[in-house]
Amino acid sequence: MHHLALQKRALVILAGILNTRNIPNALLFTGQAGLGRADAALFFAMAQNCSGNREPDSDYQQMLGPNGPCGICRSCKKILSGNHPAILHIRKEGVLTRIGQVRDLIDSLAFKPFEGKSRVVIFHDAESMNKESANALLKSLEEPPAGTSFVLIAPDRAMLLPTIVSRCQEVRFVPVEQETAAAFLEQETEIKPHEARLYARLSQGGLMQARQLARRNAAARWQWLVEALAKIGDQSPAHALMLAQVLSANKKRFVEDLAWIRLWLADLLKHRLAASPLPEFTPDPGWSAGHLLELLEETEAMEHDLSVNINLRLALEVMLLSLQRKHGKSGGRPFQAIG
C-alpha cells in the first residue's frame, strides 16, 4: 500500500474530480513535506492521461477510484519516471522559483503538447515564488491554454499570495496519527513495534520521513543524543566541549538533531506540567519546568540562528557548558576553560 492511501480526505476530493472529468484550472496541494503531495500530483496527472485497462482492486483504484490511473501503461510509466513531455515539473532554483522559469513555462504552453491528452504543470515549491514570479503566473492560472491544468504544491496557503490562492482549489494533506503511521511502518518495513513508534513520533506524522529514519536506523542516533544531554551534569566540562565539537561537525545533521532536542524537551515539559506519561526512549534528567522552558527557548533561537550563519560550535559550547555547570555535581564552581 502506498502511504498516500492514508490521506483519505484529499483522495476523496481528487477521485471526485476525476469522476466528473471536470478538472479545475488550478489545484493547490497544501501540507508539510512527506505526506505524499508530489505523488498525488503525479497520480492525478497519470489518471488524466492513462490509456490502460484499470484493475478494480489495484492500489491506484483504491486511492483514486475507478478513474484512477492503471500505473502500467506506457503513459503512466512515462509520467512515473518523470519523462512525459506533457507533464511539466517546475522546481525552485536555489531558494526561488524565478520569474524567468515562469516566463519560459508560459512560452512553452503556447504550443500544443506532442503527446498526452492533458498537460499538467506541477509547481513543486509554489511557496518559493516571489511576487514577480507569482504575478507572472496569475493569468495562466485563471485562463490556462486548452487541455492544460496546474497543480501547485506548498506547505501552507498562507505562504502564497492571496491572488494565487483565490485562483486555486485547495486540497489539504494532513499529518497522520502517530499510531497509524507506526502501524503502517511496522507492516511495511518489518521493524520492531517500539522502533516504529519512535520513528512515527520523530517524524511528527510525516510518513516519508519516518520511512527514511527507519532505513537509516536513526533510533540509535536519537538514543545517543538524548542520553548524552540527559547525563551532561555527570560529566566534565571537557566532555561538554567534546560533545559540542561532535554535534557541530555536520551542520545538516545538526538541524535534525536540534529538532529532536526540541521534541525531547517539549515532551519532558509536558510531562512535568501535565504529569502526562513520558514516551518511550525519553530519558528524564529531572530538570525543572522553568529550566526546560528556558532551554526550549534557547533551542528555538538556535534553530532560527542556524538559518542565518552562526558559529555553531561556539553557540553549542556556550549552551552545553552552561547546562553542564548548572547540573554538574560540582555545583556552580567556576572551571578553567581548556586550550
Ligand SMILES: [Zn+2]
Ligand atoms: Zn495507465
